[in-house]
Amino acid sequence: MTTTTMFALTWAVLLGSVALTLLMAAKLRFVLDPFRHQPADLGLPEGTPAPAFSASTLDGAVVDTEDYAERAFTLVFVSHHCPSCREHLPHMRALWSLAASAGSDLVMVVFDEESGSRAEAERLVAEHDVPARTVLAAPGHPLRELYNPRQATPLYCHVESGVVRGSGPLGSQGWQNLVRGWQADVVGAR
8 A cells, every 4th residue: 555545544534533523522412411402491481370181191090180289290291202201211210209208299291192102101101110190192182282382302390289380301400409309308308
């Protein structure tokens, strides 16, 4: 091989390495802060009265706002097509337990986008051993339309005494503050 060919190959490898490094850095930045590019107003504004709803869970029970007249609840919106949702699902069992210990209820709302979604939702719940009440919400379902108007996932909406107390992406500062509040309530109750 000539010196010119070796020089050209070396530059090609170097430029390819730089391009791959830049691509990986962009992906890593998303992993470290996946909500950086999402608007802050994804959910209902804090202080909004909680809209009335009634929904059937995967096991056939009915969940509605009357169930939560005196109890706090948090809706967690996920989709089985959402990679970020899949990252949060393994933690749902522990979060459900923490929320319950703090006097709150966690209700998971799985977006139903196509036929077969029910089986996929049931598989997700079973795979991650999610004990939370789980609702399958088709397009136009009141939980999607009223509590998650932008249809964003993963998203939470926390309600206390019939009023929205927090809403936004899972992993956001608001979500972290809610989980810390549950932790403080549990520690304070001991």
